[in-house]
Amino acid sequence: MTKLTIIQIFKSINTRKLQKFFRLTGLILLILASVFALNTDPALAQESTNPNSFNPQAILRDSLQWIDSLDALGAIAFIALYIIASIAFFPGSILTLGAGVIFGVVWGSLYVFIGATLGATAAFLVGRYLARGWVARKIADNKKFAAIDQAVGREGLKIVLLTRLSPIFPFNLLNYAFGITGVSLKDYFIGSVGMIPGTIMYVYIGSLAGNLAMIGTETQPTNPTLQWAIRILGLMATVAVTVYVTRIARKALEEEL
Numbered sequence: 309m310t311k312l313t314i315i316q317i318f319k320s321i322n323t324r325k326l327q328k329f330f331r332l333t334g335l336i337l338l339i340l341a342s343v344f345a346l347n348t349d350p351a352l353a354q355e356s357t358n359p360n361s362f363n364p365q366a367i368l369r370d371s372l373q374w375i376d377s378l379d380a381l382g383a384i385a386f387i388a389l390y391i392i393a394s395i396a397f398f399p400g401s402i403l404t405l406g407a408g409v410i411f412g413v414v415w416g417s418l419y420v421f422i423g424a425t426l427g428a429t430a431a432f433l434v435g436r437y438l439a440r441g442w443v444a445r446k447i448a449d450n451k452k453f454a455a456i457d458q459a460v461g462r463e464g465l466k467i468v469l470l471t472r473l474s475p476i477f478p479f480n481l482l483n484y485a486f487g488i489t490g491v492s493l494k495d496y497f498i499g500s501v502g503m504i505p506g507t508i509m510y511v512y513i514g515s516l517a518g519n520l521a522m523i524g525t526e527t528q529p530t531n532p533t534l535q536w537a538i539r540i541l542g543l544m545a546t547v548a549v550t551v552y553v554t555r556i557a558r559k560a561l562e563e564e565l
């Protein structure tokens with residue numbers, strides 16, 4: 309066996325080890341980031357142990373599979389589904405993660421942001437004009453919402469923005485709760501930009517899950533080691549920025565309230 313052949317074999321072994329390392333690291337980061345994502349969304353319902361009971365998660369998963377088969381119309385269907393889910397108190401985290409799998413990071417983030425913004429606005433209007441009494445009873449004993457109501461009177465846009473950046477409030481209920489405060493529709497709508505950091509992180513996680521599913525298939529990229537290194541670094545940066553922004557927003561919100 310020549311020296312050149314030995315070197316080639318050594319490089320091949322190293323490449324395989326690197327690929328396995330990056331895949332394992334990516335999987336670990338994906339699991340940790342998923343736990344973080346799910347824990348920071350209090351609106352996410354728990355999985356039902358009764359198969360005959362109403363199961364929003366199963367409905368959303370089936371809907372995502374259907375959307376994935378629609379091709380060009382999938383984006384419109386996804387946005388419509390997100391609007392309905394926001395109004396119906398369905399867990400948006402499942403849809404956001406699914407967007408990353410179906411559409412990728414860029415388009416998935418855009419579709420989620422549009423759907424979440426329109427859905428949150430619809431819930432806001434329902435809370436303000438159609439279900440004001442029900443919403444008021446729902447949050448009557450919640451001190452945090454009471455503090456938000458008082459703070460909104462001083463700086464509506466700032467409070468909406470901070471609550472969107474800080475995932476300590478249930479997203480769906482918060483949409484309705486803002487409807488009975490004094491915040492204007494304009495400030496509420498503009499404040500939706502605070503959802504962007506969390507949206508990108510969730511979609512990125514979903515995208516990585518989709519990429520992990522392609523390992524070993526014909527659609528696997530030609531240079532998986534390099535691409536997985538870039539993806540893992542991207543995930544780490546995304547999570548770090550999101551956590552940093554969340555902490556700043558939470559601190560600022562505590563000062564305001």
